[in-house]
Amino acid sequence: MRYAMAIDTKKCVGCSDCVVACQTENNVPIGYCRDWVVEILDGTYPKLEVEIRSERCCHCENAPCVRCCPTGASHISDGGAVLVKPRKCIGCGACIASCPYDARYPHPDGHVDKCTFCLHRVKEGLQPACVAACPTKCMYFGDLDNPRSDISMVLKNRKWKTLIPEAGTNPQLYFLI
Amino acid sequence: MREVTIISGRMNPRIDPHLEIWHWEIPLYLFLGGLAAGILFFAALSFLLNKEDRFSTAVRISPFLAVIAIFIGLAALLLDLNHKAYFWQLYTTIRLESPMSWGAWILMLVTPLSLIWSAIHINSIFPSWEWKGFLKQLEIFFVKYKKWIAWAMLFSSVILGVYTGILFSAFNARPLWNTSILGPLFLVSGLSTGAAMNIILSKDHAEKALFSRIDLGLIGIELFLIVHMFMGFLASTQVQIDAARLFLGGHYTAAFWVLVVGMGLVFPAVLEILEIKKYKIPAAVPATLVLIGGLMLRFIIAYAGQESRWLY
DSSP: OOEEEEEETTTOOOOOHHHHHHHHHTTOOTTOOSOEEEEEEEEETTEEEEEEEEEOOOOOSSOHHHHHOSSSOEEEOGGGOEEEOTTTOOOOOHHHHHOTTOOOEEOTTSSEEOOOTTHHHHTTTOOOHHHHHOTTOOEEEEETTSTTSHHHHHHHHSOEEOSOGGGSOOOOEEEEO | OEEEEETTOOOOTTTSSSOOOOOTHHHHHHHHHHHHHHHHHHHHHHHHTTOTTTTHIIIIIHHHHHHHHHHHHHHHHHHHOSSGGGGGGGGGOOOTTOHHHHHHHHHHHHHHHHHHHHHHTGGGTSTTOOOOHHHHHHHHHHHHTHHHHHHHHHHHHHHHHHHHHHHHHTOTTSTTTOOTTHHHHHHHHHHHHHHHHHHHHOOOHHHHHHHHHHHHHHHHHHHHHHHHHHHHHHTSOHHHHHHHHTTTTSTTHHIIIIIIIIIIIIHHHHHHHHHHTTOOOOTHHHHHHHHHHHHHHHHHHHHHHHHOOOOO
């Protein structure tokens, strides 16, 4: 099993519903977020290109945060999802410093917090909260090891990219372009 | 032109607008760790070269300061943790891939070694002190194996010194830190601050002069490593070029070149050379500057590194 997520940058309108859905579903403390929306403007007027991306933890296959965690609190869980065990986390901040995507934050309770791919929902057969809430249906989540899953099909048929692959992290958050 | 905006308003405290996860605690701890490593290294080396009587401050007095430095450093490290009550989780596992983990374990080795070393030299500080009963037995045991303790201290202090730099250089997410030069640079800086502390504490002229010369050599190596660090950055990828620019025109330029390179390395080196040329210069002056420079190096690298990042 290899969970992954893909976001269609051609369909995303940047409404931030995914952000609010995540905050609500996961009880994210006020003022924090596990996912966020970025707008990139390239070029000079009138030749402008806009790309909108809903971003979160890339659940990297070669995760620097898991590597540098001194206690094993950061670990790779089912389907390759990168998770944090709050009761093992000492809050040293090494994983936060090691993430090229700045996808982690110090939870006010002391431990480090991040996107979980909503594994608690996925295990019940539901989609992650962000994917379920997306009004333009621009997000895909599923198992890459299943060649017939939505995500496998969409990655087969569309052009895609990942963020900073040169950081050597092998991210599993794909952006359709 | 390229403009990147987070339109959903990500403003995670201590992450945005740039990383501020580590404050004064980590650089202070790295400085004290390096200082302790330097002191213990010279103590063990002087003893193993049978120079205990000639360099008595380095062997018998300074290690007490190393113990104090280690304990203040450990306190700073604990203060830095966000989940303090769980710090013991560090010692439930050994994770070789994590510098933070083997740093915690090497401290588990260096701390008792420095305590034992100080305990068997306690008469240099308190002449009338006598260990009693079981502790006396322990002292006799440790004195018998002093040579082994010195060897263990020599190796573990080098690992401690290198680790203070590798803690940063292991993060490829922060291009300024992601250079393997930081390990040797922090080690040499730690040794240099250790030598400086020996100069300040020693009352013996020959010992002061020797550590002055050692310190001068170490400053030379440090300058060499700093030049190499920038050569490496400037010949590397865009993110590392940008990282180097923080110090080459960016807003850390003045702090780095004045406080670290100028006041912390070049000026004390000049003073130490003048001293060798028989000019009368109080040895404590360059030594103090070296100590302040070492502290500044850690602070500036820690803060500037958190501002350097990948672009995407």
